[in-house]
Amino acid sequence: MQTTNRKQSKKQNKAITPKTRRKFADSQENLEKLIAERTAALKREIDHLRTELAEYKRHEIVNCVGAGARAKKIKDEAQLSARQYLQKALTELELSHSQLEALFAAQNDVVILYDTEMNVYKANPSFLANYGFDPTGLNVKEIIQRVSSQCLDGRTLVFEKQPTPRALGGEKVSGLQFRVKKADGSEVIVETSSGPVRIGKKIVGTVTVWHDITEAKKVEKELLTHKACLETARQESEERYQDLFKKSPEPIILHDGVRILEANPAIGELLGYQKPEDLIGTNILNIVAPEYRELASSRIRLILDKEVSTPSKEINLLRKDGSLVIVESIGGICHYLGHRVIQGVFHDISERKQLEIMLTNRSIELSHALATLEAMLNTIPIGVMVAEAGSERVTYSSLATQEILGVPLRGTASGPEPGELRRIKMLRADRSEIPPDDWPLVLALRDGWNTENEEIIVQRDDGREVTTVMNCTPVRNDNDQILRAIASIVNITKRKQMENALRESEERFRILTEALPQLVWMMDTSGNFKYLNSQFYHYTGIRL
Template sequence: MAMEIPVDKQNHERNKNMAGNLKKQSPDCQENIEQLVSERTAHLNEVIKQLRAELEAYKAQETSNPGKNPDPNNILSDHHISHKALTESALSHSQLEVIFAAFNDVVILYDTEMNVYQANQPFYGNYGFDPTGLNVKEIIDRVRSRWLDGVTRSFMEQPTSRALQGERVTGLRFIVRKSNGSEVIVESSSGPVKIGEKIVGSLTVWHEIRELTGAERDLLAHKESLEIAEKESEQRYQDLFRKSPGAIILYDGISILEVNPAVGGLLGYRKAEELIGGKFLDVIAPEYREWVSSRIPLILNEDSVSSLKKIDLVGKAGNLIHVEAVGGVCYYHGQKVIQVIFHDITGLKNLETELRNQSAALSHAVVTLETILDTIPIGVIVAESEDGKITYCSSAAKEILDISAFGIVKDLVPGEQRRIKMLHPDRSEISPQEWPLAKALRNGKTIENEETIIQHEDGWEMATVISCTPLRDNNGQILGTVASIVNISKRRQMESALRESEERFRVLAEALPQLMWITDATGKFTYLNRQFYHYTGIPINQLIKQDWTQNIYQDDQEKRMEVWRESFRTGNPYQMEYRIRRHDGEYRWFLGRGLPMRDQQNNISYWFGTCTDIHYQKQLELELQETNSRLHKLNQQMVTTLEEERRMISRELHDEAGQALTALKMYLELILKGLPSDTSIIGQGITEAVKLTDQTLKEIRRLAQDLRPPALDALGLNVTLEDFCYEFSKRVGLGIQYRGCELSPLTDAVRISLYRFLQEALTNVVKYAQSDLVRVRLGSCRQRIFLVVKDNGIGFELNPEVLKGKSMGLIGMEERLSILGGVLRVHSRPGFGTCLTAMIPGRRLE
């Protein structure tokens, strides 16, 4: 085991120096501290030699008698220190007590955790408590330990900490307080306790040198107060440094040493510490770096403070930040450095820029306003209240008042030689003191739309409207007045022309035979001509008040209101027919029209409408409708009769003529067979007769088929149409593609109508289309049956003239379909063929 408390020459010199310093710090101390230190050091060396000798003797005994109980007079034992304790051979408590009892000085044994393992009796006697188990920090606090030089050291600089690191520390002096309240100077020696090369603890010896004198105590108290004040001052500075809204940077002339959080916010760094270690000039805008560099030596060498300077900094994102900077010298860890405080003036700079911009904008606005005022036809005058000086007069005002330059108000009326006069609308003259501008300056009252007549020297007159408004400051004092003068001569002329136009309109409106009305933009009636009174017998005012539309026939009211609302919503004209009650109670038909009248902005300003009596025309129309209805029924009856006749003729041709010709053919063939061979001429004649009879029979059958195909009744519409297309194609050499399906039971009228439609359509294709292919389709969709015939012929241009002169075939198709409530649709284009579609409603299918 190595237990050493070394005292070497170097430590001895350090103790001598410390004693000298203490003499300087406390001149009242008369004791020769250096001598005491030397004597005590010699005594400790003697003790150490004795301990070493005893240790060697113990080791020799252990080597010769292993496991034997140690001699109680020996100092060391085999008890392990701190789980082998302090030595491999161990020390017993009694032996430790013997070791500690050999010293009059305080001896403390620490474990590796710096907790007190054991202390000797002088510690108990001097300090009055058991330190066992206490940490070195607690010991320092309990004895109020302070360094003699008054310097505060970190915990790692304490001798116990250093001893555990393997260092031998001697000659350190500090002050402790005993249990009796006295304060003494002790010298500490500490060293490691080892087992082999392993440090298992430390041993510390406190040697009491002397008690503090009053002067030393006062001096230390003063130092402590200074240290506390310095700490408080440093703490206040640190608080101000951290919490300052201004950005603060400490730098040594080159590198940044410290920054406060505000710097990060100013320059856009998430953590301001990112700047530490960087170059200070890097955060300065390039155009200011030369100036900043020139100020650094002046501040450091002369301890001067730079005046406020507006510069730009460079943010993390490369943006420029406008700041106001001030710098000065301070000390940072004993080093002279420069402290710079930046105040963000970006907002102020922006405000200055905005103010300049607003000032420029205001000047521009004034120029623009004057330009506008000089271009508008309204005259504007601005005059001051104190002396009536005119500060602004627009071009229109100069022209109206016949002046060429600014002056004062009274200059406009220089005595009897004034160049203009002002007259009331009744042509009575207005005295100059009562001119609107003069009254406004004098009384401070607003004058609105005062009509005057301005008369010039040459007798030329102008009707005007003058308005004056006083200009006041925040206290209500009149600063001046602004006057507007409007030339209303043209307006007067226009009003006169408008009155004349309205009079002409009224004369024309009253002379019209129609009922005429006008509403405002909201639809409220504002005018009805006298024809309303003559027709209804109700006074005009009463009709306008109660709404004359109440006289419309009840059944027509709802429809008329629906049409009117839609027209009012869309702004479109409307036209409709309705009945209006006459003064004798009779309702007559009228054609009502409404037309929106729009202003220059295309907004509806009013509605104009007429009601024209169409009663006689309506009666003729009803009679015509009735006649058309009768004609339609007659046509339907004719078609039905015609089809019946065709059916009968077809049947007779098929049954009577067909059978007779068949019988004739058979007789002729029998005669031909019975003729002798020498009658060849007669045989040839009979053969020709048989051929003619056969040809006539086929033609009669074809005619019967065209008049009324028997298959239509027997096989249905789809098969009949398909068969007809086949026969027609074979007869005329036209390609026909048919596609259809059998439909639900159809009436005879529907079947024959669609059959005739196909006949006529294919006939037209052969006549006009120049087509080689026709597609025919029969089907139904959405309660409608349709038959489509589409060719690939030359087509034609669809226009009213063509449709107006369409063939009888198309007319016949339309007539047939209309009888069944159906329609004919024609689609054609030159070069793309023609498509005819017949459509019949589903209610006609059964």
């Protein structure tokens, strides 16, 4: 029984939270209240019985003369009524007593009842289970001595200030803590509460409750240690933040939505202030360009109302000298000296914006130059092609190229489009076919070969043959890596036709002059012979 009560006590006192303390105080108060109510009810029953007895005696005196059947009947009824009422009162008293005993025994906390001499006349089983002796009949001083009761600081409390004497004086005492020793020699901490027990207005004893808070004190100590660690961590975090805040290359401002509270050196430098402290107290909108103040106000309201971080937004800030600086701004909630404030971080993008403008202008210039170059290439009769390394894909072909080859040249260098390879053939001057993998543009992309003035016959899909002169060269980067290749194609079909016609005309002229009996010769303006027929040689013996 002792072990069981001890385990129950340990479970009950596992940890004490403020809620458990209130529950404990309420339990003791309910116990005291129940004792007082039952005592008052018993007193009322006794007073009622006394009143009934007095009434009965009065009836006897009034009706003593001429007592008869009627007097006897009244007397019997009065006696029966008194017995019934007394029996009912005793039954209720026994019930109340049983309830008190059950509540008393069920308490896991130690409950002690003292009389007016401060001697124990009753203690619940928890006392015996925890401290190993029955305190009934012992004086409170003996109990204090046997459990080695001391204050938490090691002092022994003056007896007059102990809970029981103070409760006998009519005071309700709670919250006093003592160290006491249990039966197994272990030391525990109990929280003691005492209150007077009254019958009417008279104090007839006290009730004292010991609540074991050892585990609760351990938890409290751990919580205090944890709190100290958290405070240390918070201070270290604050120091790190302040160090980062001051050393950050990004401009940072802390403000409450109206006034600037903190400013780091970077924001002072950005806005042209020698001391960032000069910004403290300034209205946050005063550093924002007028055209962006409405936007800044709406973002501030959003952060404060929704407690969200706003996305990066490009705005203009107003420098001390009145000039503007373009920044990207983000903001979010943080805590400063126990208050919610807004942390604004700015990134100077002035140089980037200038570069963007330069790049935009340069891009426009390049676009114009490219358009001019393309127009120029489309006006000259020479075909131009550009193909990229790796994919061997033709990325540019002039109109002249498409007219010479007879197809819109798109796709890979070895075939304008999927299937176009079968539509175009390339032949050498001796009319031997060139395989697609040996086409000049492919060789330039794959092997880095230069092709110079190579005569190539192109057989088009429409049956026409075009005689061309091709030049092709690879384009390399600084690491000698081939990036692309450029080819030029010149249509020399008419020139070849004229050369053939001239050759045929010269042959006819030679045959005619050789058949004439006359001397025939040709001279240039310097008097040098350019042509002599055979008759000239026979007559003069002169040869070219």
